[in-house]
Amino acid sequence: MPLPMSSPISAIALVLVLSCVSPEQKAELAAHDLRSWVATARMTADALAVGTVPQLYGRQVLDAALESRRRLAQRSEWNAIAPELRDSLQSSLRGLALALGQPADSVGVTP
Amino acid sequence: MSKLLKIALGIFTSIGGFLEVGAIATTAQAGAAFGFRLIWAVVLGTICVIFLVEMSGRLAAVSRHTIKDALRERFGPRIFLLTLVSDGVINLLVLAAEIGGMSLALQLVTGISFRWWAVPVGFLTWLLLWKGSFSLIENGVSLLGMVAVAFLVGAVMLDPPLNAMVRGAWPSLPTERPVHYWFTAVSILGAAISPYLFYFYSAGAIEDHWDEDEIGVNRAVATVGMSFGAILAIAVLVVAAMVFHPHGIEPERYEQVALLLTSPLGRWGFYLFAATLLVSCLGAALEISLATAYSFAQGLGWNWGEDVRPRDAARFSLVYTVMIALTSLLMVAGIDPLKLTLFSMALTSLTLPIVTFPFLILMNDRDYVGEYGNHWIGNLAVIAISLLASIIALVAIPLQLMGG
Numbered sequence: 001m002p003l004p005m006s007s008p009i010s011a012i013a014l015v016l017v018l019s020c021v022s023p024e025q026k027a028e029l030a031a032h033d034l035r036s037w038v039a040t041a042r043m044t045a046d047a048l049a050v051g052t053v054p055q056l057y058g059r060q061v062l063d064a065a066l067e068s069r070r071r072l073a074q075r076s077e078w079n080a081i082a083p084e085l086r087d088s089l090q091s092s093l094r095g096l097a098l099a100l101g102q103p104a105d106s107v108g109v110t111p
Numbered sequence: 112m113s114k115l116l117k118i119a120l121g122i123f124t125s126i127g128g129f130l131e132v133g134a135i136a137t138t139a140q141a142g143a144a145f146g147f148r149l150i151w152a153v154v155l156g157t158i159c160v161i162f163l164v165e166m167s168g169r170l171a172a173v174s175r176h177t178i179k180d181a182l183r184e185r186f187g188p189r190i191f192l193l194t195l196v197s198d199g200v201i202n203l204l205v206l207a208a209e210i211g212g213m214s215l216a217l218q219l220v221t222g223i224s225f226r227w228w229a230v231p232v233g234f235l236t237w238l239l240l241w242k243g244s245f246s247l248i249e250n251g252v253s254l255l256g257m258v259a260v261a262f263l264v265g266a267v268m269l270d271p272p273l274n275a276m277v278r279g280a281w282p283s284l285p286t287e288r289p290v291h292y293w294f295t296a297v298s299i300l301g302a303a304i305s306p307y308l309f310y311f312y313s314a315g316a317i318e319d320h321w322d323e324d325e326i327g328v329n330r331a332v333a334t335v336g337m338s339f340g341a342i343l344a345i346a347v348l349v350v351a352a353m354v355f356h357p358h359g360i361e362p363e364r365y366e367q368v369a370l371l372l373t374s375p376l377g378r379w380g381f382y383l384f385a386a387t388l389l390v391s392c393l394g395a396a397l398e399i400s401l402a403t404a405y406s407f408a409q410g411l412g413w414n415w416g417e418d419v420r421p422r423d424a425a426r427f428s429l430v431y432t433v434m435i436a437l438t439s440l441l442m443v444a445g446i447d448p449l450k451l452t453l454f455s456m457a458l459t460s461l462t463l464p465i466v467t468f469p470f471l472i473l474m475n476d477r478d479y480v481g482e483y484g485n486h487w488i489g490n491l492a493v494i495a496i497s498l499l500a501s502i503i504a505l506v507a508i509p510l511q512l513m514g515g
Binding site for chain 2: 029032033035036039040042043044047051052053054056057059060061064068
């Protein structure tokens, strides 16, 4: 939607004030973060497979993804995330671990 | 040095100075989350910073004053202290983000945590300031920053849709997640209009003994250099829009951002990303440290100059030494460098009027700039963009912190 240049700044402020985050939106944002990590883990595993990133980088991504999963799982919104999406994270983390030559169960279990 | 060579060198250093951790992080976030839709924020920020950088060079060339010492002289200690405190806090946060960026770059290629790298990179930054000359910092490190051209190459190789890019250059309302959209927009504006850039530039003009003959060079360097810098920042956004956005990757860690260039450039892309992050953050860290030391010394009447021996400008050297030590320790403490970067850039937007409005008064004061005063277009552009950035930041920052 194009923004007419004459629109008052107060309209932007109003839009922002009206956009305070509800619990449903928080859950959607958490799901968004999860999807982002699923895609990151898959892209990193693909990059490792073709050798465009070094192994030590892959390990950093895996560690960061596991830390993010732990942090997300501690939030109240976690239970509102679809189980399929959580499974998807589990499978992408396992895929990344395998690409790094680690056993798939080294990534633990997504709660 | 011929004028043409001066212009060329100035343009290279401007490009190197423009693209730092803030520009990389904010544009990568924008491209990943919103595709091409926030290109307008880079364009708007660039217009404003071109005017401000040109004004700071003109002020120095005509009045032989840096911004800070002119502010102190024209407005007295209260306004000067207000700008000093505002800049000091922002520069501290941004310097921590730059040290964090360098440390992260080294973590990416070595696997050793960025917290272990914070003190060594802080020491390297300090050593370059202590031992190096102004021209080494101005030209050497900034020229190395040209490695960032890798993003332009990557963007071209990805063959982005030009129509969508042109549409993105025009401001539009968000269709989803408005808080995140506006927060990212003000972060981009803050990264583009970083006050340290024009403080450093104005002090550099004095260090290089500019006079009225340099006004043409100054205009060319500010306009062309900053525009090329902006093209590189847009290239980062485009690469993120092409590589991350379709997959739904929105980096919350630098580890994710490192994948940006591997799609178009393969394994080289990974190392070029790390090199760009390292060198551009080093250049910015040197400039921020110096700009802060300049601000204190010029306003408080201390001896200053990067080409002066540290013992002859002890308080000036002490300021950057303390800044670097403090910010390195912040990173050792484990603050998330990406979050710190985005927050400090948004905070920069919030405080812009404190910095730009007194500066504009100076640039319209004939006692300082004589016949070289501002045109109304420059005044209007800087007032409008600074106010817009500050008002959006005022609303978006609290909402983002509340969980948006």
